[in-house]
Amino acid sequence: MVRINRNFLKLPGSYLFSEIDRRVKGYAQAHPQAQLIGLGIGDVTRPLPSAVTEAMHRAVEEMATPEGFHGYGPEQGYDFLRRAIARWDYQRRGIDITPEEIFLSDGAKSDSGNMGELFGVDNVVAVCDPVYPVYVDTNAMAGRAGEFDGHTGRWGALRYMPCVADNGFVPDIPWGEEAGLIYLCFPNNPTGAVASREQLGQWVEYANSSGAVILFDAAYEAFISQEDVPHSIFEVAGARTCAIEFRSFSKTAGFTGTRCAYTVIPKTLVRDGVALHALWSRRQSTKFNGVPYVVQRGAQAVYTPEGQRQVRETIAYYQRNAQVIRKGLEQAGLTVYGGVNAPYIWVKTPDGMGSWVFFDLLLERAGVVTTPGAGFGPSGEGYIRVTAFGSGADTCRAVERIAQAVGTL
């Protein structure tokens, strides 16, 4: 008799976005006239840049000919793309990362989920609270999270690091405690907060001195608008010996439905006497067969001057939405965070209202779908997340409707 992985059974029933989906569908069915605007799930809406689609067309054409056909590619990605990434995203900023340290993949979600395989089950995992649920759920599946307490909304064996208004939504260093794997995400999902170079420097110091590994998710890096905010943890001295970085084309270039991301593991990152670069290389070549050739050619086009111009335009479009949301909700008397270096605005619920209550209120009175902060962890209670990825017109309309709904409270 086969035995299943019983850690899966510990996962609480409904995933955040499924629950939102259920409530939205229920409301829409009961109110077929309602014109709902979705500012909930973090999916982009602008088309792919033409530099990207033109490159994809050319690659599809190649695949149609015997001479241009590409079969299995290197699991780690084609050199043309790894070189472009190393040059544009790192070396151009003075960061010492080589093409060989870059692993292409189908998504930062896959990589941040699969990365746990390199580590023993007996590690203490530290996550921010609120947190992107994938870090938590994948560790729970692997047996690293202990038991889930439905009452507190916490896993017994995880170490939660509260990110609240008091600490600027950047967690405090757990000096003196044992944390083997530390998940950090800046610009942050869901709070939109960023960490300064000094704050990241403290994390790097902690990880190097304690022998921990920082799993740094920089999927929203392209939204940084302020000069002094670090784009990569590798801007910080010492990070090459303690950090792994996840990056994605999803939000940078509209690749959520095109699927391309990458993970950087410096060759100098050694733990337990083993280079993690070699372990991940083994993991990927055994369980992964690379990103589609056509998609890699599309991603490469992001690094052309034309591609860069177009990508910046799209990001600017979303950044304007973020400003509209920030301003509009502030004028409506709400307290807002984020949205300056991130596509996410973290909105305090009025009068200490619960996240899900405010979510339902906005759904019903404003016809706007948001994400309840409590869905990202206990410290997200009392907040909702609003995203800047809608159309400009929808975003303006949504903000007006929210202001109106809040005004009647």
Add this chain to the structure above:
Amino acid sequence: MVRINRNFLKLPGSYLFSEIDRRVKGYAQAHPQAQLIGLGIGDVTRPLPSAVTEAMHRAVEEMATPEGFHGYGPEQGYDFLRRAIARWDYQRRGIDITPEEIFLSDGAKSDSGNMGELFGVDNVVAVCDPVYPVYVDTNAMAGRAGEFDGHTGRWGALRYMPCVADNGFVPDIPWGEEAGLIYLCFPNNPTGAVASREQLGQWVEYANSSGAVILFDAAYEAFISQEDVPHSIFEVAGARTCAIEFRSFSKTAGFTGTRCAYTVIPKTLVRDGVALHALWSRRQSTKFNGVPYVVQRGAQAVYTPEGQRQVRETIAYYQRNAQVIRKGLEQAGLTVYGGVNAPYIWVKTPDGMGSWVFFDLLLERAGVVTTPGAGFGPSGEGYIRVTAFGSGADTCRAVERIAQAVGTL
């Protein structure tokens, strides 16, 4: 201090194809004039069917417009593709599989590797010998294989099922033994053997009676040329309560560099009181974000009349190569297996020669790259694998050269 997953360290150093690569590169450097022909790694060479590339062009065009843009798709794949698969690959053959039981992915390698996550570490895993290395290595990484014995080439905790000429390369049922997870692959990689409906029926009976799960890899199904050979394990009564099937567009439609595959988990497959369909659904929605929209549109085109015609043409091309190899090597006095319902020909080495010795001999005297059978497991010793995926001209030339080289022995 973080602790790594020490199971990774148990993996023997060089992966089969890396070792081949090393030898081939070494030979090519020493003999720059040599015109090597590769019939080793199982990668296709014919271009994508025009029905597929035209569909991909259209999809890329959609992605370039706000109206046609597709962001995150369903993790399990778009309905249009799941429906096409259910209808064409199953229901058309009278097999009861619904679209909801089909999970799209980026590769059968990923799925067969990741599937292990659903099961406890304390399961006995049975694999064919010789075997596609991914089944073994992924179980070793998870800690299910025990220790590797470099002398025997076997993992202590795996149950190897010899597939040899005497049993027609179809393993015997391990009655009376505990095997929780059973990996079967038919048409087989590397031997090219197929299992009859009766043989699969016995496996299904065994799995249902013992509570095991069969992980059935049917990636080479499109190469079946004989009427009575089953294309799916779900053609066998009872399989819906014991089997998971892996399928791929890689060899069917030339998608090795385009990346699309699917896994079928019947909703009626329950173990330990849990539906495996629900577990995999949870796994995929947590760690995977779906196959690129453009690629799914390409895969859908495989199921159009035009796509089917073109795919059949390409398969026929490779099947002719397989015939050329079979006939040519038989005429050269070699004993050959497979190649009738599979793109692989399993060739007995002459005079009991070792696999790697014969591999080196063919590399050096014929300039042909094959795969040594020993690389697939101890029972592969004394064989080499030759693939039918080369160009027609290369295949003819390679067969002539092999015949010549063997003639001088």
